[in-house]
Amino acid sequence: MGVIPETMLAWVKARDEEDGMELIECPVPSPSAGQVLVKTHATSVCGTDLHIWKWDEWSQLEVPLNTITGHETCGVVVGIGENVKSHSIGDFIAVECHIADWTCDRCLEGNAHICEKGNIFGVNVNGAFAPYFVIDALNARSSPSDVPSIHASVQDPLGNAIHTLMGGPVKDATIAIHGLGPIGLFAVDAARAMGAKKIIATDWDNNYRMNIAKQLGADIVLGKDDDIISTIFAETNGKGVDNSCEFSGAPLALSNAIKSTRMGGVLNILAVYGTDPIVPMNEIVFRYLTVNGINGRKMWDTWDVMHELLIEGNLQIEKVVTHSMPYADLQSAIQLMLKGTCGKIVLTFE
Numbered sequence: 001m002g003v004i005p006e007t008m009l010a011w012v013k014a015r016d017e018e019d020g021m022e023l024i025e026c027p028v029p030s031p032s033a034g035q036v037l038v039k040t041h042a043t044s045v046c047g048t049d050l051h052i053w054k055w056d057e058w059s060q061l062e063v064p065l066n067t068i069t070g071h072e073t074c075g076v077v078v079g080i081g082e083n084v085k086s087h088s089i090g091d092f093i094a095v096e097c098h099i100a101d102w103t104c105d106r107c108l109e110g111n112a113h114i115c116e117k118g119n120i121f122g123v124n125v126n127g128a129f130a131p132y133f134v135i136d137a138l139n140a141r142s143s144p145s146d147v148p149s150i151h152a153s154v155q156d157p158l159g160n161a162i163h164t165l166m167g168g169p170v171k172d173a174t175i176a177i178h179g180l181g182p183i184g185l186f187a188v189d190a191a192r193a194m195g196a197k198k199i200i201a202t203d204w205d206n207n208y209r210m211n212i213a214k215q216l217g218a219d220i221v222l223g224k225d226d227d228i229i230s231t232i233f234a235e236t237n238g239k240g241v242d243n244s245c246e247f248s249g250a251p252l253a254l255s256n257a258i259k260s261t262r263m264g265g266v267l268n269i270l271a272v273y274g275t276d277p278i279v280p281m282n283e284i285v286f287r288y289l290t291v292n293g294i295n296g297r298k299m300w301d302t303w304d305v306m307h308e309l310l311i312e313g314n315l316q317i318e319k320v321v322t323h324s325m326p327y328a329d330l331q332s333a334i335q336l337m338l339k340g341t342c343g344k345i346v347l348t349f350e
């Protein structure tokens with residue numbers, strides 16, 4: 001496994017401005033009690049990392065300057081803190097980035113992903129755009145051995161997609177996926193693997209990602225030139241879909257999703273809206289919709305379902321992960337994401 005160096009080159013949010021990212025020499029951390037030290041194999045770049053790069057209002061509040069960012073990651077355990085019995089040197093793990101205290105009311109009721117005293121790895125505390133990182137042993141999830149390391153880092157967004165889908169019926173259900181960023185694409189793939197009856201995928205005008213949705217097996221892919229609501233009704237015997245998932249953060253997509261979910265159906269929302277959208281509330285009331293706000297992953301129900309799917313081998317992660325590049329090229333990855341001509345981008349480490 002080699003000698004662990006004392007320092008490493010890591011990407012930190014160094015300056016209080018757009019971009020403001022620097023690849024600088026940092027100490028390799030050592031694991032505290034209850035933590036493991038991990039040698040990074042791959043870290044994927046998330047929309048959240050783009051927010052931090054842009055340094056929007058949310059990032060300025062959440063990310064302390066000089067934080068090592070990057071939260072979607074996997075690697076091999078190379079160091080073990082005191083009191084850790086669950087892990088051994090050499091274990092291959094993927095990270096759950098929501099770090100919980102496991103004692104608050106939310107944790108005790110089974111919602112550790114919204115822990116009242118939680119932190120997010122790579123956002124509030126140092127993360128994994130770096131060759132080594134430390135993480136609570138509980139958050140270092142054993143990764144199925146058949147999943148190549150180039151795909152194992154995406155369990156964070158894949159888990160987001162599965163958590164969102166599972167807010168409503170999936171098997172034998174009609175499902176609309178609104179917004180085809182990487183999480184939306186993972187949702188198309190997972191819905192198919194979980195036995196959805198019909199999948200309707202919608203985006204605005206990103207043809208690159210709409211094509212991936214088709215390759216993943218979406219039955220119908222719609223864009224800005226289509227009448228989204230009437231097409232969804234036409235494809236569902238005039239009823240609307242059983243389960244709508246909104247990932248875009250676009251007010252129009254939210255409105256379309258509400259109006260095209262069947263009577264008594266479910267709308268699951270994992271999206272961030274720039275401004276408060278106008279919501280057709282009467283449609284929610286009279287269509288008797290259940291609306292779920294979703295974030296993170298259930299710890300550990302979502303992970304268990306995801307690992308079953310990964311082990312079955314019926315997911316097509318290679319179609320969503322469109323690019324991989326050395327981690328020193330983070331800035332190229334960001335530029336590609338700004339253009340939108342990519343699915344998920346994975347940064348690799350030696």
Ligand SMILES: [Zn+2]
Pocket residue numbers: 046047048071072156157
């Ligand atoms: Zn993420």
Ligand SMILES: [Zn+2]
Pocket residue numbers: 100101102103104105106107108112114115116117118
């Ligand atoms: Zn808690």
